Amino acid sequence: MDIRPILMTLRRHKFTACLLILEIALTCAIICNAIFLIDQRLENMRVVSGVAEQELVYVKTAYIGNRPDAPARAAADIAALEGISGVKAAALIDQIPFDYGSDNAGLRLTLSQREDSLSAAMYHGENLLRVLGAQIVEGRDFRPEEYVPMSKVVEALDKGELGNQPNPAIVSRAVADRLWPGQEALGKQVYIGQDVPLTVVGVVGTLVRPSEMQMAKGAQYSVVLPIQEGSAEGSVYVLRTAPKDRDEVLKAAVAKLMALDPNRIVLEKGTMEQHRRDFFQNDRAMASILVGVCIAMLIITALGIVGLASFWVSQRNHSIGVRRALGATRSNILSYFQTENFLLTTMGIVVGMVLAYGINLFLIVHYELPRLPVMYLPVGAALLWLIGQCAVLGPAMRAAAVPPVVATRSV
Amino acid sequence: MFGYYLDLAFRGLRRNRMLTALMVLAIALGIGASMTTLTVLHVLSGDPLPGRSASIYYPQVDPQDISKYVPGAEPPEQVAWIDGMNLLNAKRATRQALMTGGMVPLQPTQSSIDPFRAMALFTTKDFFPMFGLPFKYGNAWGDAEDAGKAHIVVISSDLNDKLFGGKNSVGGTLRLQGADFRIIGVLGDWHPNPHFYDPYMGNYASDEDIFVPLTTSRATHMGHEGSVDCWGNGNGGPEDLERSQCVWLQFWVQLDDAASVSEYQAFLVHYSEEQHALGRFTRAPNVRLRSMMQWLAFQKVVPSDARLQTWLALGFLVVCLINTVGLMLAKFMRRANELGVRRALGASRRALFAQLLIEAGTIGFAGGALGLLLSLFGLWCVRQQPAEYAPLAHMDTPMLLATFALAIGASLVAGVLPAWRACHIPPALQLKAN
Structure with a gap:
């Protein structure tokens, strides 16, 4: 089809054509970025935890009043929890994946290093990996004799005794790959705090760290230490069970803990599955808002195209x-309006792509977002071409239905 | 027409x-x-304290060790116990208060209400007049209670409604952390947004239900909540917070005019030099004194x-x-x-x-x-x-x-x-x- 007559006509409606192009360009630019943002949120939500999410329940408690013997009572609590029918294993640990708060430390490769090589989540608690179901891919888990109570660690740290001994640690694959790319991690040393050396005895495949803010710095940077967690505020009882038994086990666990010591308050309890869902609720809300805005914007743009196309059709009634x-023929007229819309949309998309990168630059500067991948542009373009063609179809059909006899009438 | x-x-x-x-x-x-x-x-x-926010400032000093020192870096966002207490006792501003948040187990006397954890603020006496908290009944505490680690508490009107049906509960007892506390004041309506003075409990968090003197909270081992940032071999263990190399407290001052602001800035530099001479500070004086609205903007609340x-x-x-x-x-x-x-x-x-x-x-x-x-x-x-x-x-x-x-x-x-x-x-x- 010859597009020259179409361009000539558009030249006579420069202003309206420009408006339409501008509207399509803006819609295209915003939609490309919005789809990108949606995808970022969905990617956050897809993070692999490395733990047996379907099999875990947890309980967080706090004592009323002071309990100097709280650390000692932890062992009794765990033994009682493991006695509940359906419980495969139980542990008391300092933090679990998808917590809002987190416990982290900086890792350095040498003592003279000024900046930390990376910051990782510090997990600890007896039998933590076995209960959570995180897989060790190299080396070994801690031996029972390697576990030390938290109080002893604090004491040794104060006396500066930890600097002189090899302290075993298990690191995640991501930490090992970052610190020693392409090398064997087992047996390597890394420092935390002022001068405390850690010796890698095992590598765990995947173990996600808590806290959204920390996850942004490396979602899989985790270190596990052989420290026994005392039953203090903030620590978490985690129980492994069959997925179908979770609700009953959770109920029984809370009852058991309260029976052992009624002088405490249950702060939080639930399944790991629900803990994960809650953790990402803001991402989910933001993604649905973005989807809503995209749809509303496409509808508005489509309505704008319908409105302007109808106006043009009625204006050109006579010449049609x-x-x-x-x-x-009728199909000539139909394809005339469709081609016209295609041309305008294409021009809008070209301008829109440039704008999309502009908006992306703004987001990079102000919201620390990554660069917009090129693949989002054809998606946005296809969407607008589709919307444009659908929107113009109605007015174009009306134009095609104009009878030739109109030519003989004066308006 | x-x-x-x-x-x-x-x-x-x-x-x-x-x-x-x-x-x-x-x-x-x-x-x-x-x-x-x-x-x-x-x-x-919005401005959490309209009419008052212009004279409220947030001082920062830098007690961290030299090992990770980068010139021009921002000092820590909170203060350590020692610095907080020193600045508080120096009384160089019109008013000053040191504070941190926490959660405290509360056992109601009524058996109909289960024990629960109340959101608490551990602070010092100037907190109430400096931020202009309204009192429905009773009043705030003074120097004697701060120094004497008194078992006293100021409660919110919400908690008063919940536990005492909104009646004047001043003089009554509240069982916190397994000990008896005397109620000396009940607050009126006070819901500043953002929750500017302790953003670590959440910028738009619901407000505290109980206010306890900071010294008392430490003596009775009330659980502190919020961010604890340590350096060196400092550990954030709850029992060692007074002496460890960690920042975990917020310090606010009231400065009424431009002259006292620049005077206070000079005082902070002088204080840092003094601590440097004593060997506690290892970095060159690195202080900030932001007004409340500047601080909120800086914190990107x-x-x-x-x-x-x-x-x-x-x-x-x-x-x-x-x-x-x-x-x-x-x-x-x-x-x-x-x-x-x-x-x-x-x-x-x-x-x-x-x-x-x-x-x-x-x-x-x-x-x-x-x-x-x-x-x-x-x-x-x-x-x-x-x-x-x-x-x-x-x-x-x-x-x-x-x-x-x-x-x-x-x-x-x-x-x-x-x-x-x-x-x-x-x-x-x-x-x-x-």
Whole structure:
């Protein structure tokens, strides 16, 4: 189809055509970035935890009043929890994946290093990996004799005794790959605090760290230490069970803990599955808002195209009649309006792509977002071409229905 | 004349209902989305203490070791126990208070209420007069209670309603952390937003229920909550916080004029030098003294999601407006005949322009009204969201007026170009074409 007559006509409606192009360009630019943002949120939500999410329940408690013997009572609590029918294993640990708060430390490769090589979540608690179901891919888990109570660690740290001994640690694959790319991690040393050396005895495949803010710095940076967690505030009882038994086990566990010591308050309890869902609720809400805005924007743009196309059709009623009288078929008229819309949309998309990168630059500067991948542009373009063609179809059909006899009438 | 134009505008709008409805809808959607997000932003970036915030400052000093020192780096966001106590006891400002948040187990005497954890603030006496807390019953504590680690507590009116049915509970007892505390004051209505003095408990967190002297909270081992940042071999263990190399307290001062602000700044530098001489500080004096609003801006308390949503909504509004410009142009140009006749009969360009703008404004008013409903609905949706600030999202009078101002302003802007073009059509040409 010859597009020259179309361009000539558009030149006579420069202002309206420009408006339409501008509207399509803005819609295209915003939608490309919005889809990108949606995808970022969905990617956050897809993070692999490395733990047996379907099999875990947890309980967080706090004592009323002071309990100097709280650390000692932890062992009794765990033994009682493991006695509940359906419980495969139980542990008391300092933090679990998808907590809002987190316990982290900086890791350095040498003592003279000024900046930390990376900051990782510090997990600890007896039998933590076995209960959580995180897989060790290299080396070994801690031996029972390697576990030390938290109080002893604090004491040794104060006396500066930890600097002189090899302290075993298990690191995640991501930490090992970052610190020693392409090398064997087992047996390597890394420092935390002022001068405390850690010796890697095992590597765990995947173990996600808590806290959204920390996850942004490396979602899989985790270190596990052989420290026994005392039953203090903030620590978490985690129980492993069959997925179908979770609700009953949770109920029984809370009852058991309260029976052992009624002088405490249950702060939080639930399944790991629900803990994960709650953790990402803001991402989910933001993604649905973005989807809503995209849809609303496409509808508005489509309505704008319908409105302007109808206006043009009614304005050109007479000339359409003349063309029909001179032998143009209905499909000629139809394709005229569709091609016209295609041209305008294409121009809008071209401008829109440039704008999309502009908006992306703004987001990079102000919201620390990554660069917009090129693949989002064709997606946005296809969406607008589709919307444009659908929107123009109605007015174009009306134009095609104009009878040739209109040419003989004066308006 | 205005009445006549308004009548003409209504006639004009009725002529092509479909197009009119489309324009009103476009403006309403754009306004609804923008006003929803702008209202959220307005609520979130408000002044928590109107009239008082200008004289409240947040001092920072830098006690960290030299090992990770980078010149010009920001000092820690909180203070260590030793520095907090030193600055507090120096009394160099009109008022000063040291504080941190916590959760304290509370055992009600009534058996009908289960024990629960109450949100607490551990602070010193000036907290109440400095931030202007209203008291319903009783009053705050003084120096003696701070120094004597007294077992006293000030409670919120919510807690008073919950435990004592709103009656005057001053003199009564509250069982906290397994010990008895005497109630000395009940607060009135006080809900500052953002929760500026202790953002570590959440920027828009619900307010504390109990206020206990900081010294008492340490002596009775009440659980501290919030961020603890340590350096060297400092460990954030709850029992070692007084002597460990960690910052975990917030320190606020009241400085009434510019002279005392610069005096206090000098004092902070002097204090750092003194601590350096004593060997406690190893870095060169690195102090900050931000006013409350500067501190909130620096802390970026307004969530970035809320700001992003505002940009998105404004982008959406622009698309809606461009759409409206196009539709209005179509509408006005269709009436070229009528406009030509009116011009030929003697109406001036200015008169036509005014008439068309009034028509555009009418569309804006209708769009604003519908947009207001949409933004009320939008705010209701925001309140259903999980974000911690969600319950605060309510429309207020300034935002309500702003909605109409924005709607009418936007539609006038959208109407200017189409109206300009429409009233520049040569009347003779129009008449001849017919």
